[in-house]
Amino acid sequence: MSKKKPRPTPVPAARIAGLVDAHTHLASAKARTKDEVDAMVNSAVEAGVERICTVGDGLDEAELALEAAHMNDRVFAACAIHPTRAGELDETARKRLTEMAADERCVAVGETGIDTYWIKHDPDGTASLDVQEEAFRWHIQLAVDSGKALMIHNREGDADMMRILADAPRPEHVMLHCFSSPIDFAREAIDRGYVLSFAGNVTFKRNDQLREAARIAPAGQLLIETDAPYMTPEPFRGARNEPSLIGHTAKVVAEARGVPVEELAAEVNETFRRIFGV
Numbered sequence: 001m002s003k004k005k006p007r008p009t010p011v012p013a014a015r016i017a018g019l020v021d022a023h024t025h026l027a028s029a030k031a032r033t034k035d036e037v038d039a040m041v042n043s044a045v046e047a048g049v050e051r052i053c054t055v056g057d058g059l060d061e062a063e064l065a066l067e068a069a070h071m072n073d074r075v076f077a078a079c080a081i082h083p084t085r086a087g088e089l090d091e092t093a094r095k096r097l098t099e100m101a102a103d104e105r106c107v108a109v110g111e112t113g114i115d116t117y118w119i120k121h122d123p124d125g126t127a128s129l130d131v132q133e134e135a136f137r138w139h140i141q142l143a144v145d146s147g148k149a150l151m152i153h154n155r156e157g158d159a160d161m162m163r164i165l166a167d168a169p170r171p172e173h174v175m176l177h178c179f180s181s182p183i184d185f186a187r188e189a190i191d192r193g194y195v196l197s198f199a200g201n202v203t204f205k206r207n208d209q210l211r212e213a214a215r216i217a218p219a220g221q222l223l224i225e226t227d228a229p230y231m232t233p234e235p236f237r238g239a240r241n242e243p244s245l246i247g248h249t250a251k252v253v254a255e256a257r258g259v260p261v262e263e264l265a266a267e268v269n270e271t272f273r274r275i276f277g278v
């Protein structure tokens, strides 16, 4: 039996100018008040991060995301009901999310999509596939109507997600957050013009396929994110994540693409600006 290694305290990579974090959960990372949001953003800024998109998983969390975006100029919000909680998308939630999507600080409808992992592992606590599909389609329409980017969560839902996206109205920008699918799927997503956003798992040793996906994504179809407080990149895997740690992911993605990390940062910065309209 091997003993578990003690977790090192995570520290940011050496400063890389122009970074972005395209998907994070500030409220889940315990940044809710203005002081807490500013502190977390400031430590990210010290690491070179210019802009952050924070996401709420339910209606209350979406409110917090939008509040954070109004508290700090560097923060933008994505609002939606997470697929695992799609049963919460009642009339009240639909009405409020429609208002939120119209807010200038809300830049994306998300995270929405398909999650069959939790259907398998917690069937009683997770919305069924039918409920998820209906909610996903509603969010897609909201992205189209509001002109905001569609930010997709896909966990073991590749086929359903692609089927639904293919026959639904097409939002201008579709971003696959925490891209974790096989390389063939990456190729099809790229062909369809979707933006692939890579999180800390692109740094994990076994994930050669993700690094290959990061390599082949054309400029303009690539983003990076922390998905904090989860998905902490190597060498701090398992510790708590936050936006200041995005540089570790940026370095691995830059290496996969064979470009200097500053060039990668400039590229994803421009994509963030374009798809989120900021």
Ligand SMILES: [Zn+2]
Residues within 6 Å of the ligand: 111, 152, 153, 154, 177, 178
């Ligand atoms: Zn997600």
Ligand SMILES: [Zn+2]
Residues within 6 Å of the ligand: 023, 024, 025, 055, 111, 227
């Ligand atoms: Zn997330």
